[in-house]
Structure formats: structure tokens, C-alpha cells
Amino acid sequence: MVLLAAGWWVVRRPAGPPSDRVIPGDDVHVTADVLNGTPIDGLAREVTERLRRAGIDVVNYGSGQDTTLDSTTILIRRGDTTAALRVRRALGLGRVVVRPDPHLLLDVSVLAG
Numbered sequence: 741m742v743l744l745a746a747g748w749w750v751v752r753r754p755a756g757p758p759s760d761r762v763i764p765g766d767d768v769h770v771t772a773d774v775l776n777g778t779p780i781d782g783l784a785r786e787v788t789e790r791l792r793r794a795g796i797d798v799v800n801y802g803s804g805q806d807t808t809l810d811s812t813t814i815l816i817r818r819g820d821t822t823a824a825l826r827v828r829r830a831l832g833l834g835r836v837v838v839r840p841d842p843h844l845l846l847d848v849s850v851l852a853g
Contacts (some may be wrong), residue, residue, distance in 0.1 A: 745828065747765060748830065750811050754840065759806065760814065764820075768822055768826060769797065770795075770796045770797060770823040770826055770827065770847050770848065771796075771797045771798075771799055771845070771846050771848075772796055772797065772798050772799070772823075772827060772846060772847060772848045772849065772850055773792060773798065773799055773800040773801065773844075773846055773849050773850070774787045774788045774791065774798055774800075774801040774802075774849075774850045774852060775801070775802060775803065775804035775849065775850070775851050775852065776802070776803045776804055776807075776811075776852050777804045777806050777807060777808070777809030777813075777851045777852055777853045778807055778808075778852065778853055779807050779836050783852050784801040784802055784803065784852055785801060787801070787802050787812075787831065787850060787852045788801040790830060790831060791827065791830055791831070791850070793830075794826075794829075794830035796826065796827060796830060799846070804851060806851075809851055809852070809853025810853055811833075811834075811835060811853045812831065812832040812833055812834040812835070812851065812852050812853045813835050813836075813837055813838050813850075813851040813853065814828055814837070814848055814849075814850055814851075815837050815838075815839040815848060815849040815850075816836065816837070816838045816839065816840065816847075816848055817839070817840060817841050817844050817846045817847060817848055817849055818840060818841075818842070818844075818846070819847055820846055821836060823847035824836045824847075824848050827848050827850060831850075834850070
């Protein structure tokens with residue numbers, strides 16, 4: 741029985757360190773934060789889960805200060821439009837706006853509306 745359990749563990753364990761694991765999605769690594777811009781509870785969490793399933797690294801999510809957004813806005817924080825377009829493709833919507841912020845260590849900010 742012990743040998744069977746040990747054999748199962750060897751077969752089931754991940755191959756190599758976590759950096760060797762494949763993240764689904766494009767080759768581009770994208771870091772993002774998500775802010776809920778509506779009074780709808782849980783919207784930022786839902787958007788975060790969708791982005792993470794698409795292989796986007798969401799480092800923070802929560803409520804934004806403005807709770808009157810009528811549409812989702814994707815803010816480019818650094819780099820070109822590549823990251824923002826990948827986020828928009830994962831969400832299926834979103835207006836892309838260039839708003840660089842060198843103090844944020846993010847590619848994009850998503851204001852869910």
C-alpha cells in the first residue's frame with residue numbers, strides 16, 4: 741500500500757519548480773489590478789477570476805473610489821497596448837485608455853463598469 745501511494749505521488753507531483761509550469765494564454769506576462777467602479781458587490785472578484793483563468797497575473801482587486809462607471813475601462817500603466825489588448829480579449833469588452841503611472845508596478849489597471 742505504501743509503495744502504491746509513493747508511486748502515485750511521484751506521478752502526480754508537478755514537474756520542476758513553479759517557474760517551469762505553463763500558464764495558459766499568450767507568451768506575454770501581464771500584471772494588472774482590478775477595481776470595481778459600480779455599486780455591484782463582487783464585480784471586481786468576478787473580473788479577477790476571469791483574467792486569472794486567461795493567465796493574467798492580477799496582483800490586487802477591490803473597490804474603486806468612483807462607483808458610477810457605466811462601462812469597463814482598461815488603463816495602460818506602462819508599455820504599449822499589448823497587455824491592454826490581451827486583457828480586453830480575455831474580458832470580451834473594455835475601452836483602452838493610455839494613463840501611464842511609473843509608480844505602479846503594473847501593466848494595466850481595469851476599472852470594471
